[in-house]
Amino acid sequence: MLGxxxxxxxxxxxxxxxxLLVISITFNLITHSxxxxxHSAAKARGSASRVIxxxxxxxxxxxxxxxxxxxxxxxxxxxxxGAKLASQYARKADVVLRGYSGYNTVWAGHxxxxxFPPAPTRxxxxxxxxxxANDAAIKDGCNDKQHVPVAxxxxxxxxxxxxxxxxxxxxxxxxxxxxxxxxxxxxxxxxKWGLTDEQVAEPDRLNRVTGEYAAAAGAVAAEVGAAFVxxxxxxxxxxxxxxxxxxxxxxxxxxxxxxxxxxQRTIDSQLPHLRFDDLPFDFPLHGDIQKENPEAxxxxxxxxxx
Numbered sequence: 001m002l003g004x005x006x007x008x009x010x011x012x013x014x015x016x017x018x019x020l021l022v023i024s025i026t027f028n029l030i031t032h033s034x035x036x037x038x039h040s041a042a043k044a045r046g047s048a049s050r051v052i053x054x055x056x057x058x059x060x061x062x063x064x065x066x067x068x069x070x071x072x073x074x075x076x077x078x079x080x081x082g083a084k085l086a087s088q089y090a091r092k093a094d095v096v097l098r099g100y101s102g103y104n105t106v107w108a109g110h111x112x113x114x115x116f117p118p119a120p121t122r123x124x125x126x127x128x129x130x131x132x133a134n135d136a137a138i139k140d141g142c143n144d145k146q147h148v149p150v151a152x153x154x155x156x157x158x159x160x161x162x163x164x165x166x167x168x169x170x171x172x173x174x175x176x177x178x179x180x181x182x183x184x185x186x187x188x189x190x191x192k193w194g195l196t197d198e199q200v201a202e203p204d205r206l207n208r209v210t211g212e213y214a215a216a217a218g219a220v221a222a223e224v225g226a227a228f229v230x231x232x233x234x235x236x237x238x239x240x241x242x243x244x245x246x247x248x249x250x251x252x253x254x255x256x257x258x259x260x261x262x263x264q265r266t267i268d269s270q271l272p273h274l275r276f277d278d279l280p281f282d283f284p285l286h287g288d289i290q291k292e293n294p295e296a297x298x299x300x301x302x303x304x305x306x
């Protein structure tokens with residue numbers, strides 16, 4: 001039988017253990033609540049900061065979205081055609097680059113809902129679709145996984161146009177793949193992969209085959225009423241067209257300059273509402289702002305936009 005001091009000690013020990021349990025539970029509840037609040041705040045910040053082309057309610061400039069493979073991805077490189085377009089439309093349109101190196105039209109099809117989300121508030125003013133260089137890779141060649149049969153390629157370009165139009169895009173330009181310099185491709189593969197001449201005996205791409213894809217892109221453009229830039233044909237009108245390609249496939253600054261010229265010419269002639277001179281600046285030019293009354297220029301702009 002326990003004496004009074006021992007009984008009292010056990011009672012105090014039990015009370016102490018219970019108090020520790022209550023403190024532990026309370027601490028866990030507070031920590032969980034705080035983590036939930038932080039997670040909700042972070043999620044809200046992420047939703048608020050996520051930019052969807054054409055979907056922001058305060059959009060001041062139209063968007064031009066460039067969608068394609070590496071020929072588009074490198075469009076913002078020094079001297080790139082996308083960079084030239086962005087420079088030309090500075091303060092009038094935002095040029096958004098969505099280029100994915102190595103992609104063909106099958107793989108790019110999986111991106112459509114992310115790049116062009118369903119039912120935006122306002123879709124991009126212009127979308128360029130520039131695929132085919134990888135789809136045209138030789139079947140059963142070293143880049144066989146990129147190959148897409150030409151009929152399927154045409155169907156997928158058609159589906160891309162249909163998708164972007166269903167999401168508020170009215171102006172679409174399909175760009176054909178450029179020609180292939182087969183000799184330069186052979187040299188580049190030997191240099192890049194350390195292969196021998198015998199190992200690169202089979203080409204990964206043929207210019208005449210890429211021409212079939214360019215023709216298919218043009219046929220789709222005519223069918224769906226999209227504008228078309230035929231780089232495959234236009235490049236080869238120049239006797240020095242091989243200088244437009246850095247490795248027989250990708251564009252040099254000179255090639256990008258030609259593509260930009262063709263693209264701008266197409267916009268000006270077939271999409272005149274998107275010509276540079278016909279688009280307004282987003283805010284007043286500094287020459288229109290008065291030193292004594294700067295507010296007037298901004299009031300005038302707000303009044304004109306209503």
